[in-house]
Amino acid sequence: GRQGYRAGRDRIYNMLDKVSGVTPKIDVERGKYFTESMKETEGEMLCLRWAKALAHIAKNIDIYIDENNLLVGRAGAKPGRYGILFPELDGNIYEAALKGLKERAESPFDYDEEDARVMVEEIAPYWEGKTFFEDLTKALPKETYDLTYDQEDAMKSTYIVNETASFRSSIQWVHDYEKVLKVGFKGIKEEAQAMLDALDPLSPVDNAKKRPFLEAIITVADAIVLWAHRHGDKAREMAATTEDQNRKQELLDIADRCYRVPEFPAENFRDAVQSQWFTQMFSRIEQKTGTIISNGRMDQYFYPFYQADKEAGILTDEEAMELLECMWVAMAEFVDLYISPTGGAFNEGYAHWEAVTIGGQTPDGVDATNELSYLFLRSKQEFPLNYPDLAARIHATSPERFVVEVAKTIKEGTGFPKLINDEEVVPLLLAKGAQFEEAYDYAVSGCAECRMPNRDTYTSSCAYVNFASALEMVLYNGKTVHTGDQVLGLETGNPNNFSTFDEFMAAYNKQTENLLKHAFIQQYHIIRLRAEHFATPLGSSMHKLCMANNIDLHQPNIPGGIDLGYFELMGYGTVVDSLAAIKKLVFEDKVLTMQEVIDACKNNFQGYAIARQYMLNAPKYGNNDTYADAIAKEIDKRAVEFTRAYSDELGVQLDLRLVPFTSHVPFGKVVGATPNGRKDTMPLSDGSSPTQGMDVNGPTAILLSNYKSKNYEYRNRAARLLNIKFSPNCLAGDDGTKKLVDFIRTWCDLKLWHVQFNVVNRETLVEAKKNPDNYRGLIVRVAGYSAYFCELSPDLQDDLIARTTQDAI
Ligand code: 8X3
Numbered sequence: 001g002r003q004g005y006r007a008g009r010d011r012i013y014n015m016l017d018k019v020s021g022v023t024p025k026i027d028v029e030r031g032k033y034f035t036e037s038m039k040e041t042e043g044e045m046l047c048l049r050w051a052k053a054l055a056h057i058a059k060n061i062d063i064y065i066d067e068n069n070l071l072v073g074r075a076g077a078k079p080g081r082y083g084i085l086f087p088e089l090d091g092n093i094y095e096a097a098l099k100g101l102k103e104r105a106e107s108p109f110d111y112d113e114e115d116a117r118v119m120v121e122e123i124a125p126y127w128e129g130k131t132f133f134e135d136l137t138k139a140l141p142k143e144t145y146d147l148t149y150d151q152e153d154a155m156k157s158t159y160i161v162n163e164t165a166s167f168r169s170s171i172q173w174v175h176d177y178e179k180v181l182k183v184g185f186k187g188i189k190e191e192a193q194a195m196l197d198a199l200d201p202l203s204p205v206d207n208a209k210k211r212p213f214l215e216a217i218i219t220v221a222d223a224i225v226l227w228a229h230r231h232g233d234k235a236r237e238m239a240a241t242t243e244d245q246n247r248k249q250e251l252l253d254i255a256d257r258c259y260r261v262p263e264f265p266a267e268n269f270r271d272a273v274q275s276q277w278f279t280q281m282f283s284r285i286e287q288k289t290g291t292i293i294s295n296g297r298m299d300q301y302f303y304p305f306y307q308a309d310k311e312a313g314i315l316t317d318e319e320a321m322e323l324l325e326c327m328w329v330a331m332a333e334f335v336d337l338y339i340s341p342t343g344g345a346f347n348e349g350y351a352h353w354e355a356v357t358i359g360g361q362t363p364d365g366v367d368a369t370n371e372l373s374y375l376f377l378r379s380k381q382e383f384p385l386n387y388p389d390l391a392a393r394i395h396a397t398s399p400e401r402f403v404v405e406v407a408k409t410i411k412e413g414t415g416f417p418k419l420i421n422d423e424e425v426v427p428l429l430l431a432k433g434a435q436f437e438e439a440y441d442y443a444v445s446g447c448a449e450c451r452m453p454n455r456d457t458y459t460s461s462c463a464y465v466n467f468a469s470a471l472e473m474v475l476y477n478g479k480t481v482h483t484g485d486q487v488l489g490l491e492t493g494n495p496n497n498f499s500t501f502d503e504f505m506a507a508y509n510k511q512t513e514n515l516l517k518h519a520f521i522q523q524y525h526i527i528r529l530r531a532e533h534f535a536t537p538l539g540s541s542m543h544k545l546c547m548a549n550n551i552d553l554h555q556p557n558i559p560g561g562i563d564l565g566y567f568e569l570m571g572y573g574t575v576v577d578s579l580a581a582i583k584k585l586v587f588e589d590k591v592l593t594m595q596e597v598i599d600a601c602k603n604n605f606q607g608y609a610i611a612r613q614y615m616l617n618a619p620k621y622g623n624n625d626t627y628a629d630a631i632a633k634e635i636d637k638r639a640v641e642f643t644r645a646y647s648d649e650l651g652v653q654l655d656l657r658l659v660p661f662t663s664h665v666p667f668g669k670v671v672g673a674t675p676n677g678r679k680d681t682m683p684l685s686d687g688s689s690p691t692q693g694m695d696v697n698g699p700t701a702i703l704l705s706n707y708k709s710k711n712y713e714y715r716n717r718a719a720r721l722l723n724i725k726f727s728p729n730c731l732a733g734d735d736g737t738k739k740l741v742d743f744i745r746t747w748c749d750l751k752l753w754h755v756q757f758n759v760v761n762r763e764t765l766v767e768a769k770k771n772p773d774n775y776r777g778l779i780v781r782v783a784g785y786s787a788y789f790c791e792l793s794p795d796l797q798d799d800l801i802a803r804t805t806q807d808a809i
Pocket of ligand 1: 290
């Protein structure tokens with residue numbers, strides 16, 4: 001339990017106790033004021049409209065200051081956990097979506113009746129016919145549409161070629177917060193003003209394109225400063241009426257700070273943290289970013305302030321941690337609200353993970369670890385909240401002390417920090433066109449992605465492609481068990497007629513190629529439509545290339561930018577194991593016929609217990625078994641080859657990614673039983689992890705399989721998520737720490753992109769599912785993030801229980 005952690009953290013727990021376990025509520029203010037303003041500005045340039053809408057919000061939104069917090073800045077006035085509305089995405093589905101919202105198993109939300117009325121009567125009508133979602137559904141050609149949306153209800157996904165663009169305006173992103181700390185929004189405004197003054201008054205492009213962009217930057221800079229000042233006014237008001245002399249002084253200090261930052265450069269650590277917080281909160285108001293806006297390299301850009309204040313004797317480590325922990329709790333209060341059921345299914349457990357990066361290398365390529373990196377780890381050890389999502393960058397020369405502290409933190413069992421490998425990421429970024437100093441300075445973003453905040457320019461959300469469905473389409477000649485008679489895939493022929501495994505593979509490759517084709521068609525329309533629907537003046541104001549070119553970050557083709565997108569290969573382990581089983585059992589050992597495999601799967605193994613046992617015993621990915629790993633490598637290769645061939649014409653590098661969030665659960669629900677022995681509707685394997693429970697050769701074998709299944713000669717690859725679960729016993733004591741440190745070093749040597757750990761006994765999870773009240777504080781690592789186990793749906797809880805627990809390294 002949390003009891004032991006409370007000592008010396010009264011302030012933090014006073015805030016946290018109010019929100020723990022409380023169902024979040026919808027706060028309608030953002031949606032309401034955004035809509036009011038958008039009504040008034042039709043016809044103007046989108047980026048300027050967005051800035052004006054933000055100014056309208058800044059002026060009118062209720063200012064709420066928590067009675068304990070040292071940081072101020074909220075995106076809504078409701079106390080407790082709250083989520084806000086982005087009607088520009090899906091305002092047209094409010095009435096229908098509200099119906100199931102309180103009851104749904106995945107991340108339910110509460111709302112007041114009056115707020116529901118505002119949503120349906122005041123917000124929704126304006127967006128009817130104008131949302132991104134509606135335009136996208138209209139734009140997709142029929143075949144693509146059929147593979148994307150449920151035939152009866154477009155609000156539901158087929159989970160075959162799943163678009164994620166209609167429930168967020170941008171994928172994960174990291175701002176250059178350092179710029180704000182250094183020059184303030186006053187500096188940003190002056191930069192825009194100088195460019196405005198220098199425009200050619202006769203030039204059509206300068207007038208029609210650059211001028212409104214620069215006006216938008218000035219408008220948004222004024223808006224965030226106004227919003228901060230209003231917090232200052234509120235803090236002063238509260239100070240005037242409070243009896244508590246301590247709090248009075250705190251509030252007066254807060255007020256002073258709100259009048260100083262983010263308008264002016266930060267003068268000290270406290271300024272820097274407040275300035276960053278205002279910026280990330282206003283950015284959350286600006287748009288819905290996948291997994292919420294990430295925090296970048298906090299141990300780097302806060303460090304000069306921390307160091308100077310410590311030297312001046314005006315900051316202790318305890319004070320620094322208290323301030324940061326105020327931020328962690330405020331993050332926990334803001335919940336990433338997905339109105340659409342598909343969005344909810346992607347983000348179970350109120351998932352949001354505004355990644356904070358620590359460690360790694362400096363722009364000149366030496367170790368970047370500093371005292372602040374250790375303070376973040378200490379805060380995580382002493383205050384194990386599931387926010388922020390802490391990510392440690394590891395490289396060949398990471399200091400031993402750092403890796404040991406990382407290992408100790410992981411042993412606490414909350415899944416933090418996740419690890420990202422510089423030895424894999426840096427060369428890939430270089431291959432994609434970055435300079436050394438940019439690549440070394442990358443920040444972790446979202447689950448397992450990376451950003452170079454002044455060089456990356458791609459924000460379109462991308463497709464999740466169900467490779468297990470492609471497999472079914474081979475077995476059933478274009479159909480799947482759950483979509484019945486409809487031929488959604490290609491008719492690749494009766495599989496009984498395949499005389500070799502190569503023929504089977506060729507059919508499988510055709511099916512996946514077809515799904516990828518439609519995913520890329522989807523992407524073509526998404527890129528085009530996004531530019532007409534979304535703008536991000538605040539985000540653009542912090543981006544060098546947007547400022548230099550006077551262009552909004554949501555526009556395609558920003559000169560000098562590197563466009564890194566992705567597509568998601570869903571069900572990697574499931575498919576590899578199924579293909580291995582078919583190859584071995586049908587074509588090599590000939591112990592089953594193809595028809596028997598098909599019948600067994602169609603009947604969910606009812607009456608086929610022996611056939612299923614054969615399938616379960618066939619070679620499995622994740623065991624350092626070349627038989628399965630070679631198939632894994634072939635599948636990976638096909639996918640990177642496809643994107644190498646077709647990315648260029650889309651103007652973006654759509655890299656192969658294996659990062660499912662929690663979507664391997666809903667993707668599994670549409671897939672019938674598979675030849676690896678997986679039963680109907682069960683979750684697919686997650687990311688690049690082995691199939692749940694099928695990795696039996698220990699954790700090093702998992703690493704080796706992962707290594708052997710990659711195609712290192714291609715640059716068209718990105719994050720590969722890898723979950724490993726250890727029993728606490730296996731990592732106990734100093735010995736256990738040492739084993740984990742060695743394991744991390746091995747992972748780094750093998751150039752694997754990502755790894756994260758659960759340290760928990762299976763029995764604990766089983767108990768927690770049965771008696772949630774005794775385990776409210778139990779945090780587990782789900783996908784790229786951690787969540788409270790008791791807030792996950794039963795299906796996802798079962799999935800976590802089913803993952804193999806490694807008892808020995
Ligand atoms: C996954 C986040 O936004 O790139 O970590 O899909 S996103």
